Amino acid sequence: WRGLVFSADGARLVTSSRGSGQVWDANSGKLLATLGEAGQSIGSARFTPDGRRIVSHEGNNARIWDAQTGQLVAVLAGHSHTIRGLAISPTGDRLATASTDKSVRLWPLYASTDALLLQAKQAAPRCLSRAEREAANLSGELPCWCGELDKWVAGGASQAGAGVQSRACKAGP
Secondary structure (H helix, E strand, O other), X not given: OOEEEEOOOOOEEEEEOOOOEEEEEOOOOOEEEEEOOOOOOOOOEEEOXXXXXXXEEEOOEEXXXXXXXXXXXXXXEOOOOOEEEEEEOOOXXXXXXXXXXXXXXXXXXXXXXXXXXXXXXXXXXXXXXXXXXXXXXXXXXXXXEEOOOXXXXXXXXXXXXXXXXXXXXXXXX
């Protein structure tokens, strides 16, 4: 075994070894989920504070797993050498990984895909008006976030009326 860790509520255990990772019911000892494929090495593993995800490492990558199903959610690649340690922030929103490449990387953790999309939308730059773009010597053609389509679109038609400039978004490719 490489590791054995309780969930925050004490109801489950995650074990990790060279051949597999498993989630166990701490009271009955029943196997609840297996992380990854049979024979896949799982380095040390930790539950997120809310118990919804498990974070592990193997080689140069960290992995995020669904704690209920054992399904892989994401692979975090970025270290050039083996990860030797990981830590999850008390709030569960960040992961730190330490590697033999002499670096520590901080990764955002999201409780759901919706939370990730919300963060991406909030971090996205706002659309500048045509005048703002031209003043900055940028192309007058504006990319924009289209609320109706709920996605970025490549082109759109500018419309001016009553002294207000707006964008009519159209579906991109």
